[in-house]
Amino acid sequence: MSNELARLSLNTATTKRWTLQEAVDGAVRAGLGSIGLWRDRVHEAGVTESAKIVADAGLRVSSLCRGGFLTAEDDRAAKVALDDNRRAIVEAATLGTRELVMVVGGLPASTEPGRPAQPGTGGRDIVAARQRVADRIGELAPFAAGHGVRLVLEALHPIFAADRAVISTLGQALDIAEPFPADVVGVVVDTYHVWWDPDLQRQIARAGAAGRIAGYQVCDWILPLASDALLSRGHVGDGFIDFPTITRWVAEAGYTGDVEVEIFNESIWDAPGDETVATLAARYLEHVQPFL
Amino acid sequence: MSNELARLSLNTATTKRWTLQEAVDGAVRAGLGSIGLWRDRVHEAGVTESAKIVADAGLRVSSLCRGGFLTAEDDRAAKVALDDNRRAIVEAATLGTRELVMVVGGLPASTEPGRPAQPGTGGRDIVAARQRVADRIGELAPFAAGHGVRLVLEALHPIFAADRAVISTLGQALDIAEPFPADVVGVVVDTYHVWWDPDLQRQIARAGAAGRIAGYQVCDWILPLASDALLSRGHVGDGFIDFPTITRWVAEAGYTGDVEVEIFNESIWDAPGDETVATLAARYLEHVQPFL
Numbered sequence: 001m002s003n004e005l006a007r008l009s010l011n012t013a014t015t016k017r018w019t020l021q022e023a024v025d026g027a028v029r030a031g032l033g034s035i036g037l038w039r040d041r042v043h044e045a046g047v048t049e050s051a052k053i054v055a056d057a058g059l060r061v062s063s064l065c066r067g068g069f070l071t072a073e074d075d076r077a078a079k080v081a082l083d084d085n086r087r088a089i090v091e092a093a094t095l096g097t098r099e100l101v102m103v104v105g106g107l108p109a110s111t112e113p114g115r116p117a118q119p120g121t122g123g124r125d126i127v128a129a130r131q132r133v134a135d136r137i138g139e140l141a142p143f144a145a146g147h148g149v150r151l152v153l154e155a156l157h158p159i160f161a162a163d164r165a166v167i168s169t170l171g172q173a174l175d176i177a178e179p180f181p182a183d184v185v186g187v188v189v190d191t192y193h194v195w196w197d198p199d200l201q202r203q204i205a206r207a208g209a210a211g212r213i214a215g216y217q218v219c220d221w222i223l224p225l226a227s228d229a230l231l232s233r234g235h236v237g238d239g240f241i242d243f244p245t246i247t248r249w250v251a252e253a254g255y256t257g258d259v260e261v262e263i264f265n266e267s268i269w270d271a272p273g274d275e276t277v278a279t280l281a282a283r284y285l286e287h288v289q290p291f292l
Numbered sequence: 293m294s295n296e297l298a299r300l301s302l303n304t305a306t307t308k309r310w311t312l313q314e315a316v317d318g319a320v321r322a323g324l325g326s327i328g329l330w331r332d333r334v335h336e337a338g339v340t341e342s343a344k345i346v347a348d349a350g351l352r353v354s355s356l357c358r359g360g361f362l363t364a365e366d367d368r369a370a371k372v373a374l375d376d377n378r379r380a381i382v383e384a385a386t387l388g389t390r391e392l393v394m395v396v397g398g399l400p401a402s403t404e405p406g407r408p409a410q411p412g413t414g415g416r417d418i419v420a421a422r423q424r425v426a427d428r429i430g431e432l433a434p435f436a437a438g439h440g441v442r443l444v445l446e447a448l449h450p451i452f453a454a455d456r457a458v459i460s461t462l463g464q465a466l467d468i469a470e471p472f473p474a475d476v477v478g479v480v481v482d483t484y485h486v487w488w489d490p491d492l493q494r495q496i497a498r499a500g501a502a503g504r505i506a507g508y509q510v511c512d513w514i515l516p517l518a519s520d521a522l523l524s525r526g527h528v529g530d531g532f533i534d535f536p537t538i539t540r541w542v543a544e545a546g547y548t549g550d551v552e553v554e555i556f557n558e559s560i561w562d563a564p565g566d567e568t569v570a571t572l573a574a575r576y577l578e579h580v581q582p583f584l
Contacts, residue, residue, distance in 0.1 A: 109532055114516050117532045121579075124534040130490065159451045161488035162513055162532035172490040196453035198422065198464040221454055224406050229517050240401055240409045240454035242416040287413075 007292065008284050009034035009062040011217070011262035012041045015273040020045040022273065024057045030277045034060040034258040036217075042091060051095045061097035062258035063152065063188070063215050064088065070136040071105035071129040071166060078136065081105075085140055093147040099214045100144070101152045101188055104133045106163040113163040114228060129166045134176045137185060145184045152186045152214040153177055157193040159229055170194050170203040177212055186214030189250055190262070192221055192233055195241045201249050208253025216250050218243065218288055219263045226266070233263045236283040247291035259288060299584065300576050301326035301354040303509070303554035304333045307565040312337045314565065316349045322569045326352040326550040328509075334383060343387045353389035354550035355444065355480070355507050356380065362428040363397035363421040363458060370428065373397075377432055385439040391506045392436070393444045393480055396425045398455040405455040406520060421458045426468045429477060437476045444478045444506040445469055449485040451521055462486050462495040469504055478506030481542055482554070484513055484525055487533045493541050500545025508542050510535065510580055511555045518558070525555045528575040539583035551580060 010027045012018070012035065018026060020041040027035050035054060042050045042064070054061055067088040072078045085102075092100040106113070109123030117124075137151060144151050153173040156165035167173050170187060177185040187207050194200055207213045220239030226232040236243055261280045268276055302319045304310070304327065310318060312333040319327050327346060334342045334356070346353055359380040364370045377394075384392040398405070401415030409416075429443060436443050445465040448457035459465050462479060469477040479499050486492055499505045512531030518524040528535055553572045560568055 107532055110515075116515055117530070121529075121536075124532055125537065126488070126534060127493075127537070157451075158449060158488040159517075163515060167490075168488050169490060175490075196418070196450040196460050198459075198461060198467075201419075223402075223408055223455060225451075225517065225521050227519060229521075237413075238409070240399055240416055242418060244413075245417065245419070 004285060004289055005031045005281055006033040007258050008032045008281060009036050009258040009260040010277060010280070011036035011065070011260050012038045013065070014261055014263045014268070014280065015276055016269040018273045020050050021053055024053050024059060026273050026277050027059060028057050029274065030281055032059070032277070032281070034062045036062045036065065036260040036262060037095060038065045039088065039091065042095065047091050047094050055096065060258065061095050062260050063099040063101050064092040064095060064097050065101045066103045067100050067151070068102040069105035070133050071108060073108045073123065082136060082139060086143055089140070089144050089147050089149045092149045098148060098150050099152045099186070100149050101154050101215070103154055103156065104165050104167050106161065106166060110163040114230065115163070117162070126161070126166055133166060137176060137180070141180050141184050145181070150183055150186045150214055152188050154188050154190060155193055169197055169199070170207060171199055174203060174207055174210070174212065182211035186212040188215040188217060189213060190217040191241050191243065191246055192217070192219050195221060195246060200246070204249045204253050208255060213250065213253060213255045213257070215257060215260060216255055217260045217262050218284070219261060231264045231266055233265050235263065235268070235279055236261070236287050243287040244291045247288050251292050259284065259292070296577060296581055297323045297573055298325040299550050300324045300573060301328050301550040301552040302569060302572070303328035303357070303552050304330045305357070306553055306555045306560065306572065307568055308561040310565045312342050313345055316345050316351060318565050318569050319351060320349050321566065322573055324351070324569070324573070326354045326552070328354045328357065328552040328554060329387060330357045331380065331383065334387065339383050339386050347388065352550065353387050354552050355391040355393050356384040356387060356389050358393045358395050359443070360395040361397035362425050363400060365400045365415065374428060374431060378435055381432070381436050381439050381441045384441045390440060390442050391444050391478070392441050393446050393507070395446055395448065396457050396459050398453065398458060402455040406522065407455070409454070418453070418458050425458060429468060429472070433472050433476050437473070442475055442478045442506055444480050446480050446482060447485055461489055461491070462499060463491055466495060466499055466502070466504065474503035478504040480507040480509060481505060482509040483533050483535065483538055484509070484511045487513060487538060492538070496541045496545050500547060505542065505545060505547045505549070507549060507552060508547055509552045509554050510576070511553060523556045523558055525557050527555065527560070527571055528553070528579050535579040536583045539580050543584050551576065551584070
């Protein structure tokens with residue numbers, strides 16, 4: 001059993017009520033090989049202490065979530081964002097992971113994620129917002145490289161294009177990554193965000209050929225949508241996504257890393273953590289692992 | 293005033309409480325040049341009578357909504373869908389519009405739009421579902437051509453990929469259209485569905501160069517999402533979409549047709565129809581018309 005789960009990683013956002021120590025213990029109990037960390041849990045425990053907890057448990061850190069939010073129009077807000085990203089890079093290095101997941105940010109017209117647009121005609125230029133992301137990845141890249149950390153661009157589902165990420169496709173993420181070495185800027189394939197993309201197979205192959213697949217995250221697209229769309233994710237197998245096919249594409253692209261389960265969902269958060277981990281392990285063995 | 297609104301079209305879905313006659317009268321009162329018809333309102337009034345109402349009012353019919361739902365796996369359901377599409381083609385011809393908008397349908401795992409997926413592992417192959425769409429467009433094309441009607445493929449926002457349309461991008465719609473003459477299979481550019489697409493400018497130009505832009509629909513992406521995501525559309529200017537830029541791209545692509553406003557939104561439906569039409573005309577004059 002533990003061998004079959006060696007590549008499975010529990011993202012701490014999936015068991016939201018658990019502390020970092022509890023999530024590490026839960027992952028070990030279930031025989032998982034890896035854990036994906038969110039910065040809130042890491043800050044709670046302390047960065048150095050978190051690194052020790054994970055290392056003592058013998059787990060890998062598949063990724064640190066998240067850096068990003070790089071689309072601000074004004075220089076002061078941009079500087080604040082860049083400084084925070086540099087701190088995240090240092091944290092990733094301290095935690096012993098190479099992969100820092102970047103949610104790049106939405107339009108300047110976004111007041112806060114999920115909320116109405118600012119009135120007026122400004123802050124809606126998505127082409128310019130994307131260019132600022134590319135420029136600021138360029139500013140961060142040398143610092144990341146110096147710390148042995150990769151900036152991992154995450155394409156978010158277009159449902160989040162206004163308020164969370166102006167990168168909506170894997171192809172677009174790869175276009176932004178292309179000027180940089182593959183070990184400095186990569187991409188993550190998150191089934192929830194990219195399953196609908198008609199160009200997905202080709203872009204996964206392209207990402208693999210370039211050595212840029214930094215992570216593979218799985219959770220399902222379920223309907224009806226939750227009232228907060230961010231929380232509208234389901235366990236693998238509960239929704240509409242064709243996991244065998246996408247997993248094969250990722251495997252054929254040469255990806256041999258961890259498979260992270262990151263689910264935002266109130267009812268899953270309300271379930272006991274061990275039950276959630278047991279479910280995600282069972283679903284992984286049914287829908288994902290045989291196709292890796 | 294009426295000249296500036298000559299290309300503005302009221303889609304009957306925007307003033308949902310109005311009958312076809314009321315919508316026609318409302319459009320004429322406001323000085324609009326055109327109307328987009330949904331089949332429910334047309335069937336209510338009768339197809340021939342609807343054609344007469346619109347013609348007597350001196351309006352163009354910018355499009356008929358909608359055909360489609362072509363993704364069924366079993367032959368019997370496919371035949372029912374094809375028969376219904378043939379009826380829609382005849383209706384479009386009778387109404388005097390060339391443009392029949394096609395919402396191509398979601399995954400077979402979809403039980404009904406907005407509802408959970410069927411349990412089990414079947415019905416999730418989106419690649420195969422897209423191929424069935426392409427094949428069935430091929431079956432319908434000669435019948436449409438024979439009636440002087442164009443099958444207008446509508447890329448829907450990926451939020452609807454599971455349950456309403458496995459065509460999610462304009463580029464994908466154009467790929468499916470490519471084997472057919474431009475006056476038999478076209479595409480519609482609906483800002484709500486495509487605004488986030490990083491390849492949008494290029495694909496609009498491609499559609500224009502091929503003579504395939506059959507319609508331009510405008511409404512805004514607003515947040516928070518409505519509890520029924522389908523109804524989460526706003527008046528132009530109330531959300532996040534950069535209408536001047538996209539409108540310029542459409543104009544530069546050579547589009548000279550009508551601009552249809554199609555908004556699904558409970559609170560807009562609850563407003564008096566004349567107020568809704570006045571608002572959409574004002575927003576059109578501010579955000580769209582100057583850039584055409």
